[in-house]
Amino acid sequence: xxxxxxxxxxxxxxxxxxxxxxxxxxxxxxxxxxxxxxxxxxxxxxxxxxxxxxxxxxxxxxxxxxxxxxxxxxxxxxxxxxxxxxxxxxxxxxxxxxxxxxxxxxxxxxxx
Amino acid sequence: xxxxxxxxxxxxxxxxxxxxxxxxxxxxxxxxxxxxxxxxxxxxxxxxxxxxxxxxxxxxxxxxxxxxxxxxxxxxxxxxxxxxxxxxxxxxxxxxxxxxxxxxxxxxxxxxxxx
Numbered sequence: 001x002x003x004x005x006x007x008x009x010x011x012x013x014x015x016x017x018x019x020x021x022x023x024x025x026x027x028x029x030x031x032x033x034x035x036x037x038x039x040x041x042x043x044x045x046x047x048x049x050x051x052x053x054x055x056x057x058x059x060x061x062x063x064x065x066x067x068x069x070x071x072x073x074x075x076x077x078x079x080x081x082x083x084x085x086x087x088x089x090x091x092x093x094x095x096x097x098x099x100x101x102x103x104x105x106x107x108x109x110x111x112x
Numbered sequence: 113x114x115x116x117x118x119x120x121x122x123x124x125x126x127x128x129x130x131x132x133x134x135x136x137x138x139x140x141x142x143x144x145x146x147x148x149x150x151x152x153x154x155x156x157x158x159x160x161x162x163x164x165x166x167x168x169x170x171x172x173x174x175x176x177x178x179x180x181x182x183x184x185x186x187x188x189x190x191x192x193x194x195x196x197x198x199x200x201x202x203x204x205x206x207x208x209x210x211x212x213x214x215x216x217x218x219x220x221x222x223x224x225x226x227x
Binding site for chain 2: 030031033035037041042043044045046047048050086088090092097098099100101102104105107
């Protein structure tokens with residue numbers, strides 16, 4: 001079945017450092033979504049990427065979708081303590097209807 | 113106004129009991145989901161309903177039974193609870209387009225502890 005791998009599983013950074021999480025799929029994706037879950041909270045939708053090679057920015061967050069639509073990344077510039085949480089990618093395969101397959105998530109901690 | 117609300121928020125119960133978790137969304141979405149999140153944060157799809165019709169039914173024990181009385185509600189009933197059922201259960205909803213679902217809106221979760 002479809003698999004979405006996400007690395008790293010954990011990342012500890014000092015405030016002000018950059019952070020990147022990577023997502024790789026075993027199959028070509030029709031689109032990919034990113035979510036953030038704060039500690040003790042629920043996943044919150046951040047963004048959806050649809051086009052090959054697409055790049056989108058939200059303030060300090062930059063999202064990329066690979067040319068082959070099999071990988072994606074989320075990059076945070078100059079992390080802040082408010083960035084703490086688990087970041088999930090979730091990919092959809094064309095034939096899977098509404099099913100999203102979530103990556104395992106990257107847990108980010110930011111030391112002040 | 114809470115978009116996706118699920119109750120209860122916490123549930124502590126003994127092994128062997130039967131319990132239900134309720135979920136309601138007021139977003140007008142046509143699709144609802146149940147996810148299980150284990151201690152390692154992994155989000156695993158359990159069920160999905162589109163306009164009251166079951167469309168995703170993952171390999172979960174048949175002790176778990178979803179029910180969707182209408183497209184705004186999706187409840188989860190669990191029979192004969194086991195220790196391994198302890199987890200956080202999230203309800204979510206989305207609107208499904210031709211290109212796939214819009215971003216999911218998750219409920220705040222139900223932390224189930226089986227003792």
